[in-house]
Amino acid sequence: MTSRGGKRMGAGRPKGTNHYGEPTKPVRIPVSKIDRVLRFVREREDMVPLYGNEVPAGFPSPADDYAEGVLDLNTHLVREPTATFFVRARGDSMIGAGIHDGDLLVVDRSLEATNGKVVIVSINGELTVKRLRKAKGRTWLTPENPDYPPIDFHEQDDTHLWGVVTNVVHSL
Protein backbone atom coordinates (compact mmCIF):
# COMPACT_ATOMS: atom_id res chain seq x y z
CA MET A 1 0.00 0.00 0.00
CA THR A 2 1.14 3.55 -0.49
CA SER A 3 1.67 5.77 2.48
CA ARG A 4 -1.21 7.72 3.88
CA GLY A 5 1.17 9.72 6.04
CA GLY A 6 1.10 13.33 6.89
CA LYS A 7 0.50 15.46 9.95
CA ARG A 8 -2.16 14.29 12.39
CA MET A 9 -2.65 17.32 14.56
CA GLY A 10 -4.47 16.55 17.76
CA ALA A 11 -4.41 12.81 17.19
CA GLY A 12 -3.66 10.31 19.91
CA ARG A 13 -5.40 8.85 22.90
CA PRO A 14 -6.63 11.61 25.20
CA LYS A 15 -5.27 11.89 28.71
CA GLY A 16 -7.32 10.54 31.55
CA THR A 17 -8.92 7.73 29.58
CA ASN A 18 -7.44 4.99 31.71
CA HIS A 19 -9.35 2.49 33.77
CA TYR A 20 -9.28 4.56 36.94
CA GLY A 21 -9.67 8.08 35.53
CA GLU A 22 -6.45 9.14 37.23
CA PRO A 23 -2.74 8.43 36.85
CA THR A 24 -1.16 5.30 38.25
CA LYS A 25 2.25 4.56 39.72
CA PRO A 26 4.08 1.27 40.32
CA VAL A 27 4.17 0.30 43.97
CA ARG A 28 6.03 -2.71 45.31
CA ILE A 29 3.64 -5.15 47.01
CA PRO A 30 4.41 -8.43 48.80
CA VAL A 31 3.32 -11.22 46.49
CA SER A 32 0.82 -12.77 48.88
CA LYS A 33 -1.14 -9.53 49.05
CA ILE A 34 -1.16 -8.66 45.35
CA ASP A 35 -4.49 -10.38 44.71
CA ARG A 36 -6.13 -8.60 47.60
CA VAL A 37 -4.71 -5.22 46.59
CA LEU A 38 -5.77 -5.61 42.97
CA ARG A 39 -9.30 -6.51 44.00
CA PHE A 40 -9.37 -3.42 46.18
CA VAL A 41 -8.14 -1.00 43.51
CA ARG A 42 -9.94 -2.54 40.57
CA GLU A 43 -13.31 -3.56 41.94
CA ARG A 44 -13.60 -1.16 44.88
CA GLU A 45 -14.20 -4.28 46.91
CA ASP A 46 -14.14 -2.52 50.22
CA MET A 47 -16.51 0.27 49.30
CA VAL A 48 -20.03 -1.00 49.81
CA PRO A 49 -23.03 1.28 49.22
CA LEU A 50 -24.96 2.44 52.25
CA TYR A 51 -28.65 3.18 52.01
CA GLY A 52 -31.03 4.80 54.41
CA ASN A 53 -34.64 3.77 54.80
CA GLU A 54 -36.02 5.22 51.60
CA VAL A 55 -35.55 3.18 48.43
CA PRO A 56 -32.99 5.23 46.53
CA ALA A 57 -33.46 6.12 42.88
CA GLY A 58 -30.47 4.16 41.66
CA PHE A 59 -31.52 1.06 43.54
CA PRO A 60 -30.76 -1.80 43.02
CA SER A 61 -27.72 -1.06 40.92
CA PRO A 62 -24.71 -0.67 43.18
CA ALA A 63 -22.60 0.14 40.14
CA ASP A 64 -24.31 3.51 39.84
CA ASP A 65 -23.36 6.40 42.00
CA TYR A 66 -24.21 5.84 45.61
CA ALA A 67 -26.52 8.64 46.57
CA GLU A 68 -26.29 7.65 50.21
CA GLY A 69 -22.53 7.22 50.20
CA VAL A 70 -20.22 4.29 50.47
CA LEU A 71 -18.70 2.69 53.51
CA ASP A 72 -15.53 0.75 54.18
CA LEU A 73 -16.05 -1.47 57.19
CA ASN A 74 -12.42 -1.51 58.29
CA THR A 75 -12.13 2.25 58.33
CA HIS A 76 -15.57 2.62 59.87
CA LEU A 77 -15.14 0.15 62.72
CA VAL A 78 -11.39 0.28 63.39
CA ARG A 79 -10.28 3.79 64.24
CA GLU A 80 -6.91 2.88 65.77
CA PRO A 81 -5.64 -0.21 63.98
CA THR A 82 -2.66 -0.75 66.22
CA ALA A 83 -4.72 -0.45 69.40
CA THR A 84 -7.66 -2.55 68.25
CA PHE A 85 -8.41 -6.24 68.68
CA PHE A 86 -11.42 -8.51 68.47
CA VAL A 87 -12.88 -10.75 71.14
CA ARG A 88 -15.54 -13.39 70.70
CA ALA A 89 -18.29 -12.86 73.28
CA ARG A 90 -19.47 -15.78 75.37
CA GLY A 91 -22.62 -16.04 77.46
CA ASP A 92 -25.61 -13.76 77.71
CA SER A 93 -24.66 -11.55 80.64
CA MET A 94 -24.62 -8.45 78.39
CA ILE A 95 -27.76 -9.21 76.43
CA GLY A 96 -29.21 -5.86 77.48
CA ALA A 97 -26.39 -4.05 75.68
CA GLY A 98 -27.10 -5.94 72.49
CA ILE A 99 -24.26 -8.42 73.00
CA HIS A 100 -25.21 -12.00 72.26
CA ASP A 101 -23.35 -15.27 72.68
CA GLY A 102 -20.89 -15.65 69.81
CA ASP A 103 -20.85 -12.00 68.78
CA LEU A 104 -17.62 -10.42 67.59
CA LEU A 105 -16.60 -7.48 69.76
CA VAL A 106 -14.42 -4.65 68.43
CA VAL A 107 -12.20 -3.45 71.28
CA ASP A 108 -10.17 -0.22 71.29
CA ARG A 109 -7.39 -0.10 73.87
CA SER A 110 -6.70 3.57 73.24
CA LEU A 111 -10.05 4.80 74.56
CA GLU A 112 -10.47 5.85 78.16
CA ALA A 113 -12.68 3.54 80.20
CA THR A 114 -15.06 6.10 81.62
CA ASN A 115 -18.25 5.54 83.57
CA GLY A 116 -20.86 3.74 81.51
CA LYS A 117 -18.51 2.28 78.90
CA VAL A 118 -18.66 -1.39 78.00
CA VAL A 119 -15.22 -2.84 78.68
CA ILE A 120 -13.17 -6.01 78.32
CA VAL A 121 -11.66 -7.21 81.57
CA SER A 122 -9.51 -10.21 82.34
CA ILE A 123 -10.25 -11.98 85.62
CA ASN A 124 -8.17 -15.02 86.53
CA GLY A 125 -6.94 -15.40 82.98
CA GLU A 126 -10.38 -15.20 81.44
CA LEU A 127 -11.71 -12.36 79.30
CA THR A 128 -15.13 -11.02 80.11
CA VAL A 129 -17.27 -8.12 78.94
CA LYS A 130 -19.12 -5.88 81.39
CA ARG A 131 -20.31 -2.32 81.74
CA LEU A 132 -18.13 -0.07 83.90
CA ARG A 133 -19.86 1.87 86.67
CA LYS A 134 -18.06 4.41 88.81
CA ALA A 135 -19.82 5.89 91.83
CA LYS A 136 -18.90 7.02 95.35
CA GLY A 137 -15.22 6.33 94.74
CA ARG A 138 -15.84 2.73 93.85
CA THR A 139 -15.88 0.90 90.54
CA TRP A 140 -18.24 -1.87 89.55
CA LEU A 141 -18.47 -4.25 86.66
CA THR A 142 -22.17 -4.62 86.01
CA PRO A 143 -23.70 -7.23 83.72
CA GLU A 144 -26.60 -6.12 81.58
CA ASN A 145 -28.75 -9.03 82.66
CA PRO A 146 -30.72 -9.17 85.92
CA ASP A 147 -29.71 -12.82 86.40
CA TYR A 148 -26.10 -11.78 87.12
CA PRO A 149 -24.77 -9.71 90.05
CA PRO A 150 -22.38 -6.73 89.74
CA ILE A 151 -18.73 -7.33 90.57
CA ASP A 152 -16.56 -5.04 92.65
CA PHE A 153 -13.62 -4.03 90.46
CA HIS A 154 -10.09 -2.98 91.24
CA GLU A 155 -6.96 -3.67 89.23
CA GLN A 156 -4.74 -6.31 90.79
CA ASP A 157 -2.55 -9.20 89.79
CA ASP A 158 -5.19 -11.26 88.10
CA THR A 159 -7.60 -8.49 87.12
CA HIS A 160 -6.87 -6.12 84.28
CA LEU A 161 -8.88 -3.78 82.10
CA TRP A 162 -7.99 -4.34 78.44
CA GLY A 163 -10.08 -1.87 76.49
CA VAL A 164 -13.40 -0.34 75.54
CA VAL A 165 -15.86 -2.14 73.28
CA THR A 166 -16.82 0.15 70.41
CA ASN A 167 -18.89 -2.16 68.19
CA VAL A 168 -20.69 -5.47 68.24
CA VAL A 169 -20.90 -7.63 65.13
CA HIS A 170 -23.79 -10.08 65.30
CA SER A 171 -24.20 -12.84 62.72
CA LEU A 172 -27.65 -14.05 61.73
Place this chain on the structure above:
Amino acid sequence: MTSRGGKRMGAGRPKGTNHYGEPTKPVRIPVSKIDRVLRFVREREDMVPLYGNEVPAGFPSPADDYAEGVLDLNTHLVREPTATFFVRARGDSMIGAGIHDGDLLVVDRSLEATNGKVVIVSINGELTVKRLRKAKGRTWLTPENPDYPPIDFHEQDDTHLWGVVTNVVHSL
Protein backbone atom coordinates in the same frame (compact mmCIF):
# COMPACT_ATOMS: atom_id res chain seq x y z
CA MET B 1 44.02 3.75 54.03
CA THR B 2 45.29 0.61 52.35
CA SER B 3 42.87 -1.91 50.94
CA ARG B 4 41.37 -4.47 53.21
CA GLY B 5 40.19 -6.46 50.19
CA GLY B 6 40.09 -10.15 49.63
CA LYS B 7 37.47 -12.85 49.35
CA ARG B 8 34.42 -12.54 51.58
CA MET B 9 32.87 -15.97 51.28
CA GLY B 10 29.27 -16.04 52.47
CA ALA B 11 29.15 -12.31 52.92
CA GLY B 12 26.17 -10.21 51.92
CA ARG B 13 22.68 -9.60 53.10
CA PRO B 14 20.80 -12.88 53.47
CA LYS B 15 17.71 -13.59 51.43
CA GLY B 16 14.34 -13.14 53.05
CA THR B 17 15.44 -10.28 55.28
CA ASN B 18 13.06 -7.79 53.77
CA HIS B 19 10.29 -5.99 55.61
CA TYR B 20 7.59 -8.48 54.69
CA GLY B 21 9.50 -11.77 54.87
CA GLU B 22 8.52 -12.58 51.31
CA PRO B 23 9.34 -11.27 47.83
CA THR B 24 7.67 -8.18 46.46
CA LYS B 25 6.61 -7.12 42.99
CA PRO B 26 5.78 -3.69 41.56
CA VAL B 27 2.07 -3.23 40.93
CA ARG B 28 0.57 -0.16 39.29
CA ILE B 29 -1.83 1.60 41.66
CA PRO B 30 -3.99 4.70 41.09
CA VAL B 31 -2.33 7.54 42.95
CA SER B 32 -5.29 8.34 45.19
CA LYS B 33 -5.26 4.81 46.61
CA ILE B 34 -1.51 4.45 47.13
CA ASP B 35 -1.67 5.69 50.72
CA ARG B 36 -4.42 3.31 51.60
CA VAL B 37 -2.69 0.37 49.91
CA LEU B 38 0.62 1.10 51.60
CA ARG B 39 -1.03 1.26 54.98
CA PHE B 40 -2.66 -2.08 54.26
CA VAL B 41 0.52 -3.87 53.16
CA ARG B 42 2.90 -2.20 55.59
CA GLU B 43 0.97 -1.92 58.81
CA ARG B 44 -1.41 -4.79 58.24
CA GLU B 45 -4.09 -2.25 59.02
CA ASP B 46 -6.93 -4.52 58.09
CA MET B 47 -5.66 -7.54 59.97
CA VAL B 48 -6.78 -7.18 63.53
CA PRO B 49 -5.99 -9.90 66.07
CA LEU B 50 -8.87 -12.05 67.24
CA TYR B 51 -8.84 -13.52 70.73
CA GLY B 52 -11.04 -16.09 72.36
CA ASN B 53 -12.02 -16.02 75.99
CA GLU B 54 -8.73 -17.07 77.52
CA VAL B 55 -6.08 -14.38 77.95
CA PRO B 56 -3.50 -15.37 75.35
CA ALA B 57 0.19 -15.58 76.19
CA GLY B 58 1.21 -12.76 73.90
CA PHE B 59 -1.43 -10.43 75.27
CA PRO B 60 -1.51 -7.44 75.18
CA SER B 61 1.04 -7.06 72.41
CA PRO B 62 -0.78 -7.22 69.09
CA ALA B 63 2.59 -7.00 67.35
CA ASP B 64 3.39 -10.54 68.44
CA ASP B 65 2.07 -13.54 66.66
CA TYR B 66 -1.66 -13.89 66.95
CA ALA B 67 -2.25 -17.27 68.49
CA GLU B 68 -5.95 -16.95 67.81
CA GLY B 69 -5.55 -15.66 64.28
CA VAL B 70 -6.25 -12.40 62.59
CA LEU B 71 -9.39 -11.14 60.96
CA ASP B 72 -10.15 -8.72 58.18
CA LEU B 73 -13.62 -7.28 58.64
CA ASN B 74 -14.30 -6.65 54.96
CA THR B 75 -13.47 -10.17 53.93
CA HIS B 76 -15.23 -11.61 56.95
CA LEU B 77 -18.49 -9.72 56.59
CA VAL B 78 -18.73 -9.10 52.85
CA ARG B 79 -18.64 -12.36 50.91
CA GLU B 80 -19.99 -11.04 47.60
CA PRO B 81 -18.80 -7.44 47.26
CA THR B 82 -20.80 -6.67 44.14
CA ALA B 83 -24.03 -8.05 45.60
CA THR B 84 -23.68 -6.51 49.04
CA PHE B 85 -25.00 -3.26 50.45
CA PHE B 86 -25.63 -1.73 53.86
CA VAL B 87 -28.89 -0.46 55.31
CA ARG B 88 -29.34 1.53 58.49
CA ALA B 89 -32.00 -0.14 60.64
CA ARG B 90 -34.83 1.95 62.07
CA GLY B 91 -37.22 1.05 64.86
CA ASP B 92 -37.26 -1.87 67.25
CA SER B 93 -39.50 -4.34 65.46
CA MET B 94 -36.62 -6.82 65.13
CA ILE B 95 -35.20 -6.45 68.61
CA GLY B 96 -35.60 -10.18 69.17
CA ALA B 97 -33.15 -10.90 66.35
CA GLY B 98 -30.57 -8.62 67.90
CA ILE B 99 -31.34 -5.70 65.56
CA HIS B 100 -31.54 -2.35 67.34
CA ASP B 101 -32.50 1.10 66.14
CA GLY B 102 -29.55 2.62 64.25
CA ASP B 103 -27.72 -0.66 63.63
CA LEU B 104 -25.87 -1.17 60.37
CA LEU B 105 -27.20 -4.18 58.45
CA VAL B 106 -25.04 -6.10 55.98
CA VAL B 107 -27.30 -7.29 53.15
CA ASP B 108 -26.36 -9.91 50.55
CA ARG B 109 -28.55 -9.88 47.44
CA SER B 110 -27.04 -13.09 46.12
CA LEU B 111 -28.37 -15.30 48.92
CA GLU B 112 -31.68 -17.12 48.57
CA ALA B 113 -34.40 -15.84 50.86
CA THR B 114 -35.44 -19.10 52.42
CA ASN B 115 -37.80 -19.70 55.33
CA GLY B 116 -36.49 -18.18 58.54
CA LYS B 117 -34.03 -15.75 56.94
CA VAL B 118 -34.00 -12.10 57.99
CA VAL B 119 -34.65 -10.06 54.85
CA ILE B 120 -34.80 -6.49 53.57
CA VAL B 121 -38.09 -5.64 51.85
CA SER B 122 -39.27 -2.42 50.27
CA ILE B 123 -42.92 -1.56 50.84
CA ASN B 124 -44.27 1.64 49.30
CA GLY B 125 -40.76 2.97 48.72
CA GLU B 126 -39.59 2.29 52.26
CA LEU B 127 -37.02 -0.30 53.29
CA THR B 128 -37.88 -2.52 56.20
CA VAL B 129 -36.30 -5.56 57.85
CA LYS B 130 -38.34 -8.62 58.84
CA ARG B 131 -38.01 -12.37 59.19
CA LEU B 132 -39.39 -14.40 56.30
CA ARG B 133 -41.80 -17.22 57.15
CA LYS B 134 -43.11 -19.63 54.56
CA ALA B 135 -45.88 -22.04 55.50
CA LYS B 136 -48.90 -23.62 53.84
CA GLY B 137 -48.12 -22.01 50.52
CA ARG B 138 -48.13 -18.53 51.98
CA THR B 139 -45.33 -16.13 52.91
CA TRP B 140 -45.27 -13.85 55.92
CA LEU B 141 -43.02 -11.06 57.07
CA THR B 142 -42.85 -11.43 60.82
CA PRO B 143 -41.38 -8.83 63.17
CA GLU B 144 -39.36 -10.16 66.09
CA ASN B 145 -41.29 -8.11 68.60
CA PRO B 146 -44.68 -9.09 70.05
CA ASP B 147 -45.89 -5.49 69.74
CA TYR B 148 -45.96 -5.78 65.93
CA PRO B 149 -48.18 -8.02 63.76
CA PRO B 150 -46.96 -10.23 60.87
CA ILE B 151 -47.52 -8.97 57.34
CA ASP B 152 -48.79 -11.06 54.45
CA PHE B 153 -46.14 -10.88 51.76
CA HIS B 154 -46.28 -11.22 48.00
CA GLU B 155 -44.16 -9.43 45.43
CA GLN B 156 -46.06 -6.73 43.58
CA ASP B 157 -45.54 -3.25 42.21
CA ASP B 158 -44.63 -1.58 45.45
CA THR B 159 -43.30 -4.58 47.35
CA HIS B 160 -39.94 -6.10 46.59
CA LEU B 161 -37.49 -8.36 48.39
CA TRP B 162 -34.00 -6.89 48.20
CA GLY B 163 -31.76 -9.33 49.99
CA VAL B 164 -30.85 -11.38 53.04
CA VAL B 165 -29.31 -9.80 56.13
CA THR B 166 -26.11 -11.63 57.03
CA ASN B 167 -24.71 -9.45 59.82
CA VAL B 168 -25.70 -6.73 62.24
CA VAL B 169 -23.20 -4.09 63.35
CA HIS B 170 -24.22 -2.45 66.60
CA SER B 171 -22.40 0.59 67.95
CA LEU B 172 -22.09 1.15 71.68
Place this chain on the structure above:
DNA sequence: TTTTTGAATAATGTAACAACATTCAAAAGG
Protein backbone atom coordinates in the same frame (compact mmCIF):
# COMPACT_ATOMS: atom_id res chain seq x y z
C1' DT C 1 40.53 -10.54 71.31
C1' DT C 2 38.11 -6.65 69.83
C1' DT C 3 37.24 -3.05 66.51
C1' DT C 4 37.24 -1.16 61.99
C1' DT C 5 36.19 -1.37 57.37
C1' DG C 6 35.02 -2.49 52.77
C1' DA C 7 33.35 -6.49 49.91
C1' DA C 8 29.30 -9.05 48.92
C1' DT C 9 24.69 -9.46 48.34
C1' DA C 10 19.56 -8.52 48.88
C1' DA C 11 15.86 -5.03 49.07
C1' DT C 12 13.52 -1.06 47.22
C1' DG C 13 11.62 2.97 44.83
C1' DT C 14 11.23 4.54 40.37
C1' DA C 15 12.62 5.34 35.57
C1' DA C 16 12.32 3.07 31.28
C1' DC C 17 10.54 0.13 27.90
C1' DA C 18 7.84 -2.70 24.98
C1' DA C 19 3.30 -4.07 23.99
C1' DC C 20 -1.23 -2.58 23.79
C1' DA C 21 -5.28 0.72 23.43
C1' DT C 22 -7.48 4.69 21.66
C1' DT C 23 -8.37 8.56 18.89
C1' DC C 24 -7.89 11.50 14.89
C1' DA C 25 -7.75 13.01 10.31
C1' DA C 26 -5.58 12.25 5.69
C1' DA C 27 -6.23 9.36 1.81
C1' DA C 28 -9.00 6.26 -0.82
C1' DG C 29 -13.26 4.89 -2.64
C1' DG C 30 -17.73 5.65 -3.95
Place this chain on the structure above:
DNA sequence: CCTTTTGAATGTTGTTACATTATTCAAAAA
Protein backbone atom coordinates in the same frame (compact mmCIF):
# COMPACT_ATOMS: atom_id res chain seq x y z
C1' DC D 1 -19.67 15.37 -1.00
C1' DC D 2 -19.95 11.60 2.05
C1' DT D 3 -18.24 7.16 3.94
C1' DT D 4 -14.63 3.91 4.79
C1' DT D 5 -9.90 2.66 5.40
C1' DT D 6 -5.66 3.21 7.49
C1' DG D 7 -1.59 4.61 9.80
C1' DA D 8 0.22 8.46 12.75
C1' DA D 9 -0.01 10.17 17.29
C1' DT D 10 -0.35 9.63 21.82
C1' DG D 11 -1.77 7.62 26.51
C1' DT D 12 -1.90 3.30 29.36
C1' DT D 13 0.09 -0.71 31.53
C1' DG D 14 2.63 -4.75 33.12
C1' DT D 15 7.26 -5.74 33.76
C1' DT D 16 12.22 -5.18 33.58
C1' DA D 17 16.21 -2.65 34.76
C1' DC D 18 18.87 -0.06 37.59
C1' DA D 19 20.80 3.08 40.87
C1' DT D 20 20.55 3.62 45.67
C1' DT D 21 20.13 1.85 50.16
C1' DA D 22 20.41 -1.69 53.74
C1' DT D 23 22.52 -5.60 55.84
C1' DT D 24 25.82 -9.06 56.84
C1' DC D 25 30.36 -11.11 56.94
C1' DA D 26 35.13 -11.71 57.56
C1' DA D 27 39.82 -9.78 56.52
C1' DA D 28 42.79 -6.36 58.31
C1' DA D 29 44.03 -3.30 61.89
C1' DA D 30 44.60 -2.19 66.60
